[in-house]
Amino acid sequence: MAAAALETATKELNQQIGLTTDGSQFLTFNLGEELYGVDILRVQEIKGYTAVTKIPNTPSHIKGVLNLRGTIVPIIELRTKFNMPTIDYTAFTVIIVVVVRDKVMGLVVDAVSDVLNIDKKDIQPPPQFGAKVDVSFLNGIGKSNDKLVALLDMDRLLLDDEMQDGTKAAKAA
Amino acid sequence: MSNEFAQFQEAFFEEAGEHLAVVEEGLLALEQHPQDLDLLNKVFRSAHSIKGTAGMFGFNAVAQFTHKMETLLDLLRNGQKALSPPIADLLLKSTDCLKALIEAAKTGEGIDDETVQRLTAELATASDLKVEKKAKVEGSHSRSSATSPSTSTFHIAWTPPEWMFQRGLDPLQIMKELGGLGTLDKVMLDTSRLPHLTEIDPEKCYLSWKMQLATGKDRKVIESVFEFVREDSSLTIEEATVSSFKSQVSSAASQHETRNQEHETGDQGPKPLGAILVESGMVSPAALDQALAQQKRVGEILVEQKVVTPQQLEQALHTQRQQEAAAQTKKTDTTSIRVDTAKIDKLINLVGELVITQSMLSDLGSRFEIKQLPVLLERVAQLERNTREIQERVMGIRMLPIGTAFSRFPRLVRDLSSKAGKKIQLVLSGEETELDKTVIESIGDPLTHLVRNSADHGLEPPEERLDNNKPEGVTIRLNAFHEGGNICITVEDDGRGLNRDKIVAKAVKQGLIGENDKLSDDQIWPLIFRPGFSTAEKVTDVSGRGVGMDVVKRNIEALGGTVSIKTVTGKGTTFTLKLPLTLAIIEGMTVRVGKETYIVPLLSILESIQPKEGTIKTVVGRGELINVRGTYLPMIRMYDVFVLEPEYTNPMKAILLILETEGERVAVMVDEILGQQQVVIKSMEQNFRKVEGIAGATILGDGTVGFILDVRGLLEIARHGTPVAA
Numbered sequence: 001m002a003a004a005a006l007e008t009a010t011k012e013l014n015q016q017i018g019l020t021t022d023g024s025q026f027l028t029f030n031l032g033e034e035l036y037g038v039d040i041l042r043v044q045e046i047k048g049y050t051a052v053t054k055i056p057n058t059p060s061h062i063k064g065v066l067n068l069r070g071t072i073v074p075i076i077e078l079r080t081k082f083n084m085p086t087i088d089y090t091a092f093t094v095i096i097v098v099v100v101r102d103k104v105m106g107l108v109v110d111a112v113s114d115v116l117n118i119d120k121k122d123i124q125p126p127p128q129f130g131a132k133v134d135v136s137f138l139n140g141i142g143k144s145n146d147k148l149v150a151l152l153d154m155d156r157l158l159l160d161d162e163m164q165d166g167t168k169a170a171k172a173a
Numbered sequence: 174m175s176n177e178f179a180q181f182q183e184a185f186f187e188e189a190g191e192h193l194a195v196v197e198e199g200l201l202a203l204e205q206h207p208q209d210l211d212l213l214n215k216v217f218r219s220a221h222s223i224k225g226t227a228g229m230f231g232f233n234a235v236a237q238f239t240h241k242m243e244t245l246l247d248l249l250r251n252g253q254k255a256l257s258p259p260i261a262d263l264l265l266k267s268t269d270c271l272k273a274l275i276e277a278a279k280t281g282e283g284i285d286d287e288t289v290q291r292l293t294a295e296l297a298t299a300s301d302l303k304v305e306k307k308a309k310v311e312g313s314h315s316r317s318s319a320t321s322p323s324t325s326t327f328h329i330a331w332t333p334p335e336w337m338f339q340r341g342l343d344p345l346q347i348m349k350e351l352g353g354l355g356t357l358d359k360v361m362l363d364t365s366r367l368p369h370l371t372e373i374d375p376e377k378c379y380l381s382w383k384m385q386l387a388t389g390k391d392r393k394v395i396e397s398v399f400e401f402v403r404e405d406s407s408l409t410i411e412e413a414t415v416s417s418f419k420s421q422v423s424s425a426a427s428q429h430e431t432r433n434q435e436h437e438t439g440d441q442g443p444k445p446l447g448a449i450l451v452e453s454g455m456v457s458p459a460a461l462d463q464a465l466a467q468q469k470r471v472g473e474i475l476v477e478q479k480v481v482t483p484q485q486l487e488q489a490l491h492t493q494r495q496q497e498a499a500a501q502t503k504k505t506d507t508t509s510i511r512v513d514t515a516k517i518d519k520l521i522n523l524v525g526e527l528v529i530t531q532s533m534l535s536d537l538g539s540r541f542e543i544k545q546l547p548v549l550l551e552r553v554a555q556l557e558r559n560t561r562e563i564q565e566r567v568m569g570i571r572m573l574p575i576g577t578a579f580s581r582f583p584r585l586v587r588d589l590s591s592k593a594g595k596k597i598q599l600v601l602s603g604e605e606t607e608l609d610k611t612v613i614e615s616i617g618d619p620l621t622h623l624v625r626n627s628a629d630h631g632l633e634p635p636e637e638r639l640d641n642n643k644p645e646g647v648t649i650r651l652n653a654f655h656e657g658g659n660i661c662i663t664v665e666d667d668g669r670g671l672n673r674d675k676i677v678a679k680a681v682k683q684g685l686i687g688e689n690d691k692l693s694d695d696q697i698w699p700l701i702f703r704p705g706f707s708t709a710e711k712v713t714d715v716s717g718r719g720v721g722m723d724v725v726k727r728n729i730e731a732l733g734g735t736v737s738i739k740t741v742t743g744k745g746t747t748f749t750l751k752l753p754l755t756l757a758i759i760e761g762m763t764v765r766v767g768k769e770t771y772i773v774p775l776l777s778i779l780e781s782i783q784p785k786e787g788t789i790k791t792v793v794g795r796g797e798l799i800n801v802r803g804t805y806l807p808m809i810r811m812y813d814v815f816v817l818e819p820e821y822t823n824p825m826k827a828i829l830l831i832l833e834t835e836g837e838r839v840a841v842m843v844d845e846i847l848g849q850q851q852v853v854i855k856s857m858e859q860n861f862r863k864v865e866g867i868a869g870a871t872i873l874g875d876g877t878v879g880f881i882l883d884v885r886g887l888l889e890i891a892r893h894g895t896p897v898a899a
Binding site: 051052053054055056057058064065066067070071072073074103104105 | 769814815816817855856857859860861864865866867870872876877878879880890
């Protein structure tokens with residue numbers, strides 16, 4: 001009984017402060033002028049940028065690895081991943097630590113922005129640019145007020161071939 | 174069965190396993206030295222322990238069987254019988270059977286009754302020294318059925334009076350008394366009368382029970398247990414045969430329960446009616462299935478007949494679900510390690526020391542002056558010593574000598590040897606090599622496959638060996654040793670070696686390779702790890718089905734290890750399993766290349782040198798070789814391989830580490846050696862993937878990540894280039 005009451009109360013509270021519980025919340029961050037969003041349930045934490053150890057013989061967008069309280073976490077620079085020009089790190093540069101299929105990874109972004117509620121009806125499918133611009137890692141385009149948020153598909157973004165076990169392919173070759 | 178009891182059972186199974194191992198080992202050793210009375214006594218003691226504890230836990234079948242083994246062992250001990258090969262055989266077979274019995278008791282599954290009966294009879298015959306002995310054995314045999322004919326099962330339903338607690342009586346006491354009369358197989362608690370929490374009177378008893386009691390005593394005795402609570406109790410005691418009881422119990426829940434029930438009462442339970450009908454040919458299986466499909470759930474019927482209320486039924490189903498869940502958790506193998514108490518005592522002492530050091534440090538920190546620096550350094554050094562020692566001891570708890578995995582092989586080889594008619598000698602070495610418990614548990618099967626394979630395929634019959642000027646007896650060697658942060662286990666035989674032509678022919682036949690493919694030996698040998706690949710002309714029960722080698726490879730790779738083969742036709746084959754030390758801490762040398770720090774496993778470092786002018790030569794302009802006391806070793810510049818910016822590109826200024834991997838030696842050039850340090854291996858694969866040339870990562874003193882060098886991988890990159898271009 002009490003549990004049910006508590007649940008209703010939480011729901012009401014959430015509605016009052018503008019939160020919904022249906023998972024359509026996104027943590028948004030900036031890369032230059034552009035705004036990107038990741039499903040908030042995928043985000044483990046946000047931490048300031050600290051120096052990483054570079055992994056030899058890996059693609060350049062893999063910045064290196066970081067010691068996150070005893071676990072080794074690979075750090076990916078999104079600007080390089082998206083072939084955007086790199087900029088110097090500032091006090092706003094952060095690492096968003098996400099969990100993708102039990103793997104913990106960090107994304108270096110220019111700055112974190114807001115947590116936004118985006119209704120399903122405000123999300124449109126990813127645009128098609130053909131071969132010119134690769135947007136396969138987008139889940140869709142969200143609209144919040146007059147802002148455009150590119151919603152990232154974490155699975156596709158982070159579990160592409162170079163993150164997979166490359167050694168197997170190498171051995172077979 | 175209460176949880177506590179289950180917990181003790183767990184301990185029993187563990188202990189029984191250990192005793193069984195002692196019995197088996199002892200018997201094998203006894204075969205070689207039949208006169209060794211100490212050994213015999215040891216075997217006897219272990220068998221006796223199994224019997225005693227099994228009896229205590231009510232595993233009668235186990236106890237009875239062990240008793241018969243014991244009888245025979247006793248005769249041997251008294252010198253009334255000699256340990257002849259047939260008797261040794263029989264005892265070993267009995268040990269296997271005992272193992273199966275204990276396993277059956279553990280899982281609650283049925284056992285191979287026939288084997289038990291046969292071996293029981295054989296044991297009895299073997300012990301048949303005098304007529305009276307035989308009588309004694311047979312006497313015990315007749316008792317071997319779990320419940321003697323005079324035992325009957327009572328179904329007791331008891332609702333105690335509400336004033337029970339007020340008068341200082343305890344239902345548990347009654348249960349205990351009932352338990353004393355016989356075996357209280359099943360106790361079901363009915364909480365349906367329990368009022369809402371707000372209305373509950375804590376001094377009143379709202380509970381009732383249904384119990385199943387197997388006892389030799391009669392109804393009057395049972396009734397007398399309830400004497401003090403008889404007044405106001407509702408008590409029914411019904412005598413039931415085992416089968417009719419089952420139907421009654423099943424009436425409390427659905428049919429699923431009945432099946433569980435059969436497991437619990439063990440193998441002696443009669444077959445379901447349907448099975449008997451089908452077996453006797455009166456009913457076809459299809460007809461039976463159809464009939465069963467029409468059956469309503471017992472619970473539904475009972476509700477329809479208004480025997481139980483839906484609430485009570487719900488309650489019963491709830492209980493059933495709980496039991497199912499409990500059974501499930503029980504099945505998942507609980508693993509435990511037996512640790513010497515001395516080890517734990519030492520650990521506790523160390524933790525004590527650590528706490529003291531910590532308080533000394535914080536005391537110093539709270540009023541620190543710079544002139545106390547030496548004191549601080551000294552205490553930090555103490556802290557380091559403490560942590561290192563604790564680290565070692567904690568790791569030591571998980572580490573077991575590999576001998577535990579090897580111990581099964583003497584028996585295996587003995588059996589294989591007699592079956593195949595080959596004289597096989599097994600030589601074990603490196604048993605004391607310690608590795609992680611989980612690894613030890615998982616290499617048992619792959620090793621068994623390899624040993625079987627060697628015995629069956631690898632070794633030629635005695636005549637063929639004599640023809641080839643080899644000693645008649647063959648040798649299989651099992652060896653374990655550490656190499657560069659890995660454990661290597663080799664299985665070596667001096668048999669005929671792999672037959673290249675046969676493997677190629679078979680591979681061509683299976684379409685794995687083309688007929689005219691030119692393949693090197695190193696490409697051919699791994700073909701035997703393909704699923705379904707076997708070159709044995711006939712399939713024996715030992716091997717030849719082509720499963721096995723692929724399982725070996727899969728299991729070892731699952732552990733993060735590798736399997737390699739070396740073979741010389743006519744001389745023998747060596748399989749080398751290379752396994753990582755999981756959870757391991759390795760001793761490493763920290764080296765610097767440019768700004769990066771790498772850890773080189775100390776075990777692979779032979780020496781470090783500063784090259785002199787003129788010791789480095791090149792071949793074909795690029796391949797660099799260094800002269801180390803007369804031997805030219807290939808030189809690898811680490812910054813080249815890992816694409817780093819080094820401080821020195823001139824070898825005369827840098828340091829060369831002479832490393833060894835799989836018997837090969839190379840010189841690796843680094844900028845500087847920073848020091849020696851123990852490092853905890855952290856997995857790179859957990860969140861990333863395997864990186865060529867890197868065995869793992871670790872956290873350095875300043876909190877950043879350092880990589881542990883994989884010498885083999887480094888060599889591969891240097892030779893073949895990198896798989897992922899930077």
